[in-house]
Amino acid sequence: MSSEQKPFVTDDSQVLTETRDARMAGADDRFNSKLREAFGSSPFILTKFDKFMNWVRGSSMFMLQFGIACCSIEMMHTYAIKHDLDRFAAGVPRASPRQADVIIVPGTIVSKFAPRMKRVYDQMPEPKFVVGMGSCTISGGPFQEGYNVIKGAEEVIPVDIHIPGCPPRPEALIYGIAKLQERIANGESSPVTVKPYELEQFGDLPRDEIVDKLAEQIDEDDLVMRYNWADSP
Amino acid sequence: MSLEEQQPDAEIEAGKTRGDELAELLGDLVIGREEHLNAPGLVIRPDQVQDALFKLRDEAGFDHLSCVTAEEYEDRYESIYHLTKYDDRTDEVSVVVPTSKDDPVSQTAEPVFRTADWHEREAYDLVGIKYEGHPDLRRILLPETWQGHPLGLDYDQDRPQIATLREHANPLEQDHSGEEGNTMYINIGPHHPATHGVLHVETVVDGEQVVDLEPDIGYLHRCEEQMCQQGTYRHQIMPYPDRWDYISAGLLNEWAYARTAEDLADIEVPEYAQIIRTMSAELCRIASHMIALGTFALDVYGDFTAIFMYAMRDREIVQNILEDLTGQRMMFNYFRLGGVVWDLPEPREEFFEKIRDFLDDLPTALEEYHDMITSNEILQARTVGTGVLPPEVAKSYGATGPVARGSGIDYDLRRDDSYGYYDELDWDVVVEDGCDNFSRLLVRMREVEESAKIIQQCVDLLEDWPEDERNIQANVPRTLKPEEDTEIYRAVEGAKGELGIYIRADGTDKPGRFKIRSPCFSNLQTLPEMSEGEYIPDMIASLGSLDIVLGEVDR
Numbered sequence: 072m073s074s075e076q077k078p079f080v081t082d083d084s085q086v087l088t089e090t091r092d093a094r095m096a097g098a099d100d101r102f103n104s105k106l107r108e109a110f111g112s113s114p115f116i117l118t119k120f121d122k123f124m125n126w127v128r129g130s131s132m133f134m135l136q137f138g139i140a141c142c143s144i145e146m147m148h149t150y151a152i153k154h155d156l157d158r159f160a161a162g163v164p165r166a167s168p169r170q171a172d173v174i175i176v177p178g179t180i181v182s183k184f185a186p187r188m189k190r191v192y193d194q195m196p197e198p199k200f201v202v203g204m205g206s207c208t209i210s211g212g213p214f215q216e217g218y219n220v221i222k223g224a225e226e227v228i229p230v231d232i233h234i235p236g237c238p239p240r241p242e243a244l245i246y247g248i249a250k251l252q253e254r255i256a257n258g259e260s261s262p263v264t265v266k267p268y269e270l271e272q273f274g275d276l277p278r279d280e281i282v283d284k285l286a287e288q289i290d291e292d293d294l295v296m297r298y299n300w301a302d303s304p
Numbered sequence: 305m306s307l308e309e310q311q312p313d314a315e316i317e318a319g320k321t322r323g324d325e326l327a328e329l330l331g332d333l334v335i336g337r338e339e340h341l342n343a344p345g346l347v348i349r350p351d352q353v354q355d356a357l358f359k360l361r362d363e364a365g366f367d368h369l370s371c372v373t374a375e376e377y378e379d380r381y382e383s384i385y386h387l388t389k390y391d392d393r394t395d396e397v398s399v400v401v402p403t404s405k406d407d408p409v410s411q412t413a414e415p416v417f418r419t420a421d422w423h424e425r426e427a428y429d430l431v432g433i434k435y436e437g438h439p440d441l442r443r444i445l446l447p448e449t450w451q452g453h454p455l456g457l458d459y460d461q462d463r464p465q466i467a468t469l470r471e472h473a474n475p476l477e478q479d480h481s482g483e484e485g486n487t488m489y490i491n492i493g494p495h496h497p498a499t500h501g502v503l504h505v506e507t508v509v510d511g512e513q514v515v516d517l518e519p520d521i522g523y524l525h526r527c528e529e530q531m532c533q534q535g536t537y538r539h540q541i542m543p544y545p546d547r548w549d550y551i552s553a554g555l556l557n558e559w560a561y562a563r564t565a566e567d568l569a570d571i572e573v574p575e576y577a578q579i580i581r582t583m584s585a586e587l588c589r590i591a592s593h594m595i596a597l598g599t600f601a602l603d604v605y606g607d608f609t610a611i612f613m614y615a616m617r618d619r620e621i622v623q624n625i626l627e628d629l630t631g632q633r634m635m636f637n638y639f640r641l642g643g644v645v646w647d648l649p650e651p652r653e654e655f656f657e658k659i660r661d662f663l664d665d666l667p668t669a670l671e672e673y674h675d676m677i678t679s680n681e682i683l684q685a686r687t688v689g690t691g692v693l694p695p696e697v698a699k700s701y702g703a704t705g706p707v708a709r710g711s712g713i714d715y716d717l718r719r720d721d722s723y724g725y726y727d728e729l730d731w732d733v734v735v736e737d738g739c740d741n742f743s744r745l746l747v748r749m750r751e752v753e754e755s756a757k758i759i760q761q762c763v764d765l766l767e768d769w770p771e772d773e774r775n776i777q778a779n780v781p782r783t784l785k786p787e788e789d790t791e792i793y794r795a796v797e798g799a800k801g802e803l804g805i806y807i808r809a810d811g812t813d814k815p816g817r818f819k820i821r822s823p824c825f826s827n828l829q830t831l832p833e834m835s836e837g838e839y840i841p842d843m844i845a846s847l848g849s850l851d852i853v854l855g856e857v858d859r
Contacts, residue, residue: 136497137495138500138501138502139501139502139524140501140502140524140526140547140550140854140855141547141550141634141635141855143501144550144551144552144595144634145633145634147595147616148616148619148620148623151612151613151616151617151620152613152616152617152620153616153617153620166496166497168495178524179524179526181522181523181524181525181526182446182447182450182465182467183446183447183467183522183523183525184494184502184523184524185467186467186468186469187469187494187495187502187523188495189469190469191495213531213543213544213547214526214527214528214531216527216530216531216534217526217527217530217531218454218459218461218527218530219445219446219454219525219526219527220526220527237635238634238635240633270469273466273468276466279464281451281463281464281465281466282466284451285449285466288448288449289449289466289468290470293468293469293470294468294469294470295449295466295467295468295469296466296467296468296469297464297465297466298464298465298466298467299464300461300462300463300464300465301462301463301464
């Protein structure tokens with residue numbers, strides 16, 4: 072991908088990961104099944120079958136058991152009795168990202184955690200969906216001015232549904248998930264519109280003051296995430 | 305009149321003589337004196353820290369290093385060691401250690417109090433003071449590759465930073481290579497269901513046994529101290545304490561800030577407001593202990609269906625009551641300096657009825673928990689005699705709250721340094737001396753009963769309170785500007801232990817330095833002590849019994 076083909080991307084020199092490539096190049100394969108490839112261009116059955124598959128996807132979502140901060144307590148309440156997310160066919164918390172379809176990001180993401188969260192997200196199989204829970208995943212929330220806080224989950228991974236609140240009530244989370252199911256059933260996926268922080272090899276970073284300084288501590292092929300706080304929204 | 309109102313004056317009076325006494329004890333070690341609102345301050349040379357602390361610990365009995373505060377001034381760096389006693393919480397002393405600006409090196413206190421290990425690492429990380437002789441002076445909250453010290457004066461927040469994601473090395477690989485040794489390195493966390501959040505436990509196991517363990521924290525370090533230093537005393541700080549210990553212990557945390565700031569600005573809280581505070585704070589404690597119970601059972605025998613749901617059911621009721629009172633389920637923002645924001649909801653009878661119903665059902669619910677949890681053979685086999693934490697070790701790590709009380713240390717700030725309305729009420733401090741995971745669980749369950757007793761009495765008092773004396777807030781100036789260089793360290797009994805706050809006023813309407821002493825931060829330090837040499841599942845049980853919350857560990 073280069074910026075000539077996609078003029079609306081302001082700066083993509085540092086964001087060349089496969090996930091993003093696939094989405095930006097229009098080959099978003101979250102809904103691209105093996106079946107679709109196998110059937111080639113006979114459209115009738117595939118349209119119907121895809122629709123069916125989308126409905127299935129939305130109606131049986133495995134959530135990643137992923138707690139970060141305050142919102143995870145409300146998330147637990149959403150899974151537990153009274154609110155019981157299971158009623159909406161979305162309530163099986165899986166501890167391993169490899170078994171999960173949806174990741175709810177429930178809390179503030181800080182510099183030390185962002186690379187780990189990115190790794191967890193990368194480990195989930197496609198198609199995967201992200202629900203950003205709470206103000207911190209939208210903008211950093213009450214901690215936005217913090218020296219260590221990522222200004223929203225979308226700096227790191229693409230987010231399908233944002234649920235505002237600090238923390239959102241369990242009802243709000245259920246509503247957000249219902250909306251996500253609706254979108255999945257309609258075959259929609261979210262565009263990636265902001266420039267995310269990406270994991271890259273240290274050797275690939277453009278040389279500047281901080282890179283020179285850390286050159287002794289970090290190997291060339293170590294994965295790093297570089298934060299440009301000044302450019303954060 | 306509650307005790308809190310009289311305390312500051314009385315303490316300063318006593319503090320003066322106490323300060324002289326302690327200065328005499330230390331003799332030449334003292335190079336200056338300070339007065340903090342809570343305690344006398346003794347200024348010590350940076351290369352004599354250990355001498356002074358050893359003397360204070362062994363000869364004057366200050367066995368509890370509650371907190372280490374570091375700060376950068378225009379002309380110097382300063383570390384303050386807040387010392388107190390497990391037997392007598394009101395006897396406090398602050399050891400002030402200034403160091404020079406161009407070479408901020410200070411002697412470590414780690415040989416005296418083991419808890420200083422992490423506290424000094426944090427001071428190094430955020431402020432930049434180097435501690436000579438420290439066994440392992442690395443960054444603790446920020447990534448190891450971080451540049452600069454964010455709470456220092458010349459820190460530029462806009463400079464880019466780089467965080468790494470690399471494999472951790474097995475620290476014992478070299479020692480154990482060969483035929484007999486066979487160690488394996490396991491990362492537990494930061495994304496792991498048993499770590500209660502984003503804790504990372506670097507574990508080395510030999511077979512099933514843990515041979516080396518280090519909790520790696522900082523995955524939720526969201527700059528709470530910076531946030532508080534940017535806010536004004538009157539209104540802007542209060543929302544943040546809710547988010548330190550976010551397991552619904554919000555009001556307990558708010559009380560920590562309210563108490564500190566009220567003592568700092570000399571504000572008296574009306575008695576009626578104190579009763580509301582006491583009642584609502586204890587409701588929070590129940591909610592918090594419920595989740596500790598539920599997740600502990602979840603950790604120990606993976607029971608997502610029964611006990612976890614039972615605990616959540618009871619928590620839901622508490623949250624409903626608190627929502628009626630404060631308007632929020634978790635982030636209450638209900639306390640104000642000088643009182644609370646509004647009175648009990650109307651109709652009051654209905655509200656009291658709701659609380660009474662909850663309290664009436666609680667004994668049955670607890671009976672159920674005891675049937676399912678504490679008298680369950682599987683749980684007993686997993687918890688009795690595992691994760692042993694002897695009282696001396698707990699003290700040297702500064703453990704407080706249910707963790708200390710589960711090790712037989714009779715220490716509860718609600719009684720020992722009384723605030724609010726606690727000293728007027730009839731309740732007991734729960735102590736168990738088993739020192740193991742089971743004791744810590746029992747302490748929490750019995751504390752729920754004690755909290756219920758307190759709430760019951762508060763409801764009775766509130767119900768009979770004359771209507772024209774329902775004064776919920778003292779008269780507090782719109783802008784608070786405490787005098788420059790007043791310093792105070794105050795603590796309350798949070799759900800997890802001693803939650804302290806140090807504030808230095810700089811003459812403006814915002815704190816010059818705001819330091820949070822988190823109970824979980826100190827409690828978590830005991831994990832290696834409890835787990836090394838034990839089986840790895842017992843480590844998970846110990847971690848659950850510590851009941852940490854990462855928002856408070858990392859702040």
